[in-house]
Amino acid sequence: MAVSDSGGTASDPSGLDYRRMLAAKKETGTVASYAAASLTAAKSGRQSGTRPDANTRRTEMVENSDADVLIETTPSNYRDAEPGMTHITGAMKNGMHVVSVNKGPLALAFPSLNEIAAYNRVMFRFSGTVGGGTPILDYAKNSLSGERITSFSGILNGTTNYILSEMASGMSPEAALQDARARGYVEADESLDLDGLDAAAKLVILANWVMGMKVTLPDVKCTGIRDITASDVKRAAENNAVIKMIARCDNNDSELVVAPVEILKDDPLCVNGTLNAISFTSEHSGTQTIIGRGAGGMETASAILRDLLCIRQGMSAGMYS
Amino acid sequence: MAVSDSGGTASDPSGLDYRRMLAAKKETGTVASYAAASLTAAKSGRQSGTRPDANTRRTEMVENSDADVLIETTPSNYRDAEPGMTHITGAMKNGMHVVSVNKGPLALAFPSLNEIAAYNRVMFRFSGTVGGGTPILDYAKNSLSGERITSFSGILNGTTNYILSEMASGMSPEAALQDARARGYVEADESLDLDGLDAAAKLVILANWVMGMKVTLPDVKCTGIRDITASDVKRAAENNAVIKMIARCDNNDSELVVAPVEILKDDPLCVNGTLNAISFTSEHSGTQTIIGRGAGGMETASAILRDLLCIRQGMSAGMYS
Structure with missing residues (x-):
């Protein structure tokens, strides 16, 4: 040892x-x-x-x-x-x-x-x-045996979700980022969180393990949250929606995308704070969502x-x- | 065969x-x-x-x-x-x-x-x-191996959740029940849904399988949704909450309860329509929530x-x- x-x-x-x-x-x-x-x-x-x-x-x-x-x-x-x-x-x-x-x-x-x-x-x-600690990979691979997962989308980075949640409650982008930094949520290399690299890496792992794709990081179209403004967030709220950085993978088009998108407030995927969430859609069991804390010691x-x-x-x- | x-x-x-x-x-x-x-x-x-x-x-x-x-x-x-x-x-x-x-x-x-x-x-x-179709039992038993689940609570009956969701959007209890009946959501024996028997049965199965308890239906303290009024629902909304029929089990007190309770709107457990949801709390991985459709052919x-x-x-x- x-x-x-x-x-x-x-x-x-x-x-x-x-x-x-x-x-x-x-x-x-x-x-x-x-x-x-x-x-x-x-x-x-x-x-x-x-x-x-x-x-x-x-x-x-x-x-x-x-x-x-x-x-x-x-x-x-x-x-x-x-x-x-x-x-x-x-x-x-x-x-x-x-x-x-x-x-x-x-x-x-x-x-x-x-x-x-x-x-x-x-x-x-x-x-x-x-x-x-949330066994997402195991769930997709083992608990859904006998089912074919056709697509999934998720909030895979807790830091950007924290920032976007704070913005949705009215904070400015700068103040939200400052708050996340003060809480120690942001990686030393901020690009990993803010430019979506961390989420893209997790998307690659899921695409390989769950969907059997043979892909690596350069295959992901990745857009971070740096350009999201307070007025974007406000416009979403008027549609009863919020902006979340979503990583998605669909068997049909084989596209891997990380980008900020509007999702409805009552979508199970719409979780706040540093929570992670992922929705798997399978052939015969509809859409199933798992929500849990992201990383921690x-x-x-x-x-x-x-x-x-x-x-x-x-x-x-x-x-x- | x-x-x-x-x-x-x-x-x-x-x-x-x-x-x-x-x-x-x-x-x-x-x-x-x-x-x-x-x-x-x-x-x-x-x-x-x-x-x-x-x-x-x-x-x-x-x-x-x-x-x-x-x-x-x-x-x-x-x-x-x-x-x-x-x-x-x-x-x-x-x-x-x-x-x-x-x-x-x-x-x-x-x-x-x-x-x-x-x-x-x-x-x-x-x-x-x-x-x-949502593999809740398998998730709790296998995906969380090596972890000890200390408690769980969930919305285990889609019909009552549909009725309570309709009431939360302003429908009267009678109209919501009528709507659920018209959609074929209510069992022939309405008591199974409305008095919480169906949820209690699922709670018993979870308590035995996930927590290793040796319990049966008479061990559940069960209250249905028949007494929930429009003003109860309104009062909850003023607290940024909704009324949901929650089945819960806690290792500490070994109590099994099904009852309508107020939960906050941004609790991951707070799902609408006929969706089911369950939150497991484990020793080292925090609380994890699974959301999916309830039964269907x-x-x-x-x-x-x-x-x-x-x-x-x-x-x-x-x-x-």
Whole structure:
């Protein structure tokens, strides 16, 4: 078992104590200080700026580990998806199952990652990437077995939904954004939220997993919320509607779109605050909507746990040895 | 394979042709006319009023059949749950898996039926009893694995929700009921909808299946919507709320309640028309809401299909031989 962060790695084939691990991380800022012996080394390592070394060591660790599963939690990056991409492909080639809550590699290379997983006979799960603790991917894939989903549309980014909800209650776009920033809802790279990249990444994951499409981020027509004005919001209200940033996918035209659109106030999809919502339309069961909190630390941890349980079940069913 | 209705039974160990079956039912009113040979007999049988015989023959058929699965679709009855109860227990004792869309036996005897199924090593599925085509039971049981659901509350009866929605838009209680009747939304026995019995039956099924409680219909404190007046509805609107008939279950107090209560208009549970909605609160993933159409012919058929697929998978996984 091994745990890595940007400061280094702690590993022990006979297992790690999570309480001690939490204490070490809290005290020194890195899990590398977990083993009393490596404490000084790790600290001086960080101080002398050996991050590249930590990265290389982590990659080697992944490629040589005899663990069953890699849990990839580095931040999403939509330029080259690193370092997540290297971790995931390295682990798969090493025969490890993979749980990822990092959306970058899936947004840029879902079809290839799926093939690499199949070729190496490992399971690949990523419940935490869409909907946080709300099991949207599992619902669409398993609870609706025997049904064919023909289209879906959803509010997949809580931050922009918070901003648009505040605007609908009369706040100016600037004040709403400022409020969202003050609450810590906006990503360090604001473009991920405001230009719709985060929602587009989730749309790509859903389109691949639920609809069997082979698409990546450049296939999404993506418009953010930066141009929405107070008068747009007012005009919508006059039609008993609100403006929401909707991600949609339809089997008929195979188009993937993220854009602000007007939806009626009594549409089940019309949720406020940081909530996420998604409506699936299937052949014989009409439209079904799931609403829940988006990401959060506890929600993401819960999603990882579900994925680990699923992999555990797959392993005992002999799905992959 | 055999198919029964109130007019008789058609069976053939080598299989039945569903197109011919539909045509026979349409033409003569009973599937008993399926085989050309039995056509005259069945017709004269119905005319001379031999229904009791048809019932007895059906029970014998269930108890002696070598089919793998019984699909029980007789109407729900909350007095003695017959004839569904006899069909289901007879089939289980005969080693058949059971799919039921009849809520009566589950509402009155869920804990016992579960034990009979386990004792006879057969699978028992009933997706169609709650939420129609919306896989609420599966979602709660499977998609949230690894999580503990601590409470849930929902709008489980589409008819009363339609009436309350119409009242919220200004219709009088009498006019709203008349409108729902005219649209065919109200059950022949109006008490099932208006006094909350149908919602209470679904609450019992959820409490057993999702929360592991061992409860039956008499455990539910049930209040219908007959006493809701136009001024109640108006008073709610002044609080930015609406009156909805909510079924709820909480692990803390183990109370099962169906009653009209005020909920805020922007609560995700607040859906209109004949829609159903249910909110599950879990330990680590907050509150998640599922919204979908309630029962309908196509939705119920889709639920039966899902149950059959689940049983098929269980059989090939050797869960039960």
